[in-house]
Amino acid sequence: MAEEVSRIGARSASRWKVRWITRRNRILGSPAFQKWSSRVWPMSMIARWKARWAFDLVAGFTYSQTLLACVESDLLALLSQGPVVLTEIAEHTGLSDAAALRLVRAAAAIELAQEVAPNQWMLGQQGAALHTNEGALAMVRHNRVLYRDLAEPLDLLRADRGKPTALSQFWHYAAEGDGEAASEYSQLMAQSQAMVCEQVLAAYDFSQHRSLLDVGGGHGRFAAGVVNAHPGLRIGILDLPPVLDGTSAWLGNQGLSERISLHPGDFFHSPLPSEYDCISLVRILHDHDDDEAVKLLTAIRKALPPGGRLLIAEPMADTRGAKGMGDAYFGLYLWAMNSGRPRSAEEIMAMLSAAGFSRSRQVKTHQPLVCSLIVSFL
Ligand SMILES: C[S@@+](CC[C@H](N)C(=O)[O-])C[C@H]1O[C@@H](n2cnc3c(N)ncnc32)[C@H](O)[C@@H]1O
Numbered sequence: 080m081a082e083e084v085s086r087i088g089a090r091s092a093s094r095w096k097v098r099w100i101t102r103r104n105r106i107l108g109s110p111a112f113q114k115w116s117s118r119v120w121p122m123s124m125i126a127r128w129k130a131r132w133a134f135d136l137v138a139g140f141t142y143s144q145t146l147l148a149c150v151e152s153d154l155l156a157l158l159s160q161g162p163v164v165l166t167e168i169a170e171h172t173g174l175s176d177a178a179a180l181r182l183v184r185a186a187a188a189i190e191l192a193q194e195v196a197p198n199q200w201m202l203g204q205q206g207a208a209l210h211t212n213e214g215a216l217a218m219v220r221h222n223r224v225l226y227r228d229l230a231e232p233l234d235l236l237r238a239d240r241g242k243p244t245a246l247s248q249f250w251h252y253a254a255e256g257d258g259e260a261a262s263e264y265s266q267l268m269a270q271s272q273a274m275v276c277e278q279v280l281a282a283y284d285f286s287q288h289r290s291l292l293d294v295g296g297g298h299g300r301f302a303a304g305v306v307n308a309h310p311g312l313r314i315g316i317l318d319l320p321p322v323l324d325g326t327s328a329w330l331g332n333q334g335l336s337e338r339i340s341l342h343p344g345d346f347f348h349s350p351l352p353s354e355y356d357c358i359s360l361v362r363i364l365h366d367h368d369d370d371e372a373v374k375l376l377t378a379i380r381k382a383l384p385p386g387g388r389l390l391i392a393e394p395m396a397d398t399r400g401a402k403g404m405g406d407a408y409f410g411l412y413l414w415a416m417n418s419g420r421p422r423s424a425e426e427i428m429a430m431l432s433a434a435g436f437s438r439s440r441q442v443k444t445h446q447p448l449v450c451s452l453i454v455s456f457l
Pocket residue numbers: 254268269272275294295296297298301317318319322344345346347360361362363366
């Protein structure tokens with residue numbers, strides 16, 4: 080952690096900027112201004128919008144928990160076959176009529192459900208989009224673990240970062256291939272991987288390479304997506320041995336065992352294979368603190384042959400239009416995980432240069448909320 084803090088440079092903000100923000104904040108916080116702006120058009124429209132946003136900040140956890148209840152009770156699936164009536168909802172979710180009504184009304188208020196006629200319920204607009212997004216649904220279920228750690232956020236932030244948390248335990252068991260955690264972990268990674276793979280394949284042309292090594296490739300969903308799109312590419316996956324046991328089984332079921340090589344190993348302690356002209360790090364770098372991240376990037380630079388490239392794909396901090404995803408969601412997630420942090424593309428490129436890469440550039444993806452992409456050259 081110390082290295083993350085020591086990288087922060089300080090530059091004074093201009094005096095006029097500080098004065099302007101101080102004045103703005105004083106006005107926005109004034110009850111008299113709030114009263115006035117809520118009555119005078121067009122300020123009233125802005126005031127209403129700002130108040131809604133402020134209320135979402137205050138109460139957002141109730142929305143997330145409503146969503147969790149809808150996912151866990153399979154209500155979204157039922158509504159997708161709608162219109163359905165309350166008794167069907169109660170029967171399907173195992174709730175009393177009163178509780179089912181409370182849940183479906185809460186869901187309708189946040190557009191997960193919609194009452195299309197009295198007591199006729201269907202999916203709402205958000206519900207329709209989420210219901211078919213397996214990655215997002217897996218994330219909703221997985222967020223229960225983060226929610227436990229965040230129940231007392233200051234306790235989490237004050238605690239020694241070496242102290243086990245619900246999330247760090249979860250990842251620990253998952254990496255050891257341990258029963259339920261490993262299976263929940265692989266489902267989470269696999270289901271959300273489809274979205275990431277789609278973004279990367281649309282943004283980057285793999286046909287310019289002969290081979291690809293996916294470092295920390297988990298159960299192989301990314302590698303499988305790439306090999307299906309580029310059958311001529313020779314592909315390998317490097318991951319921890321217990322994780323690769325699961326990879327081997329899954330690739331066998333998909334008939335891909337012959338097309339993807341497995342390299343069991345620890346990327347911090349074993350040398351990386353050097354026969355691949357492209358290496359990918361998909362949702363790996365942000366899991367590690369700065370010194371470890373630079374160490375991994377340096378090991379990759381050494382393993383790449385002349386002309387080789389490194390691809391880094393992950394959600395990044397400071398993403399325009401999705402800043403909350405970076406420093407708020409992943410910032411706290413990775414803090415609770417006891418390792419890593421979300422980084423902006425600029426921070427990652429500075430690390431790549433520290434690791435000896437000659438240049439890097441960001442490649443646009445369609446949905447940077449899911450992942451951004453950096454290509455780095457030797
Ligand atoms: C967040 S998951 C990402 C998996 C996959 N790339 C994806 O996007 O679905 C991190 C992966 O890195 C692997 N990993 C973590 N530490 C590792 C290490 N020291 N050596 C090799 N693999 C490691 C984990 O086992 C896991 O598969």
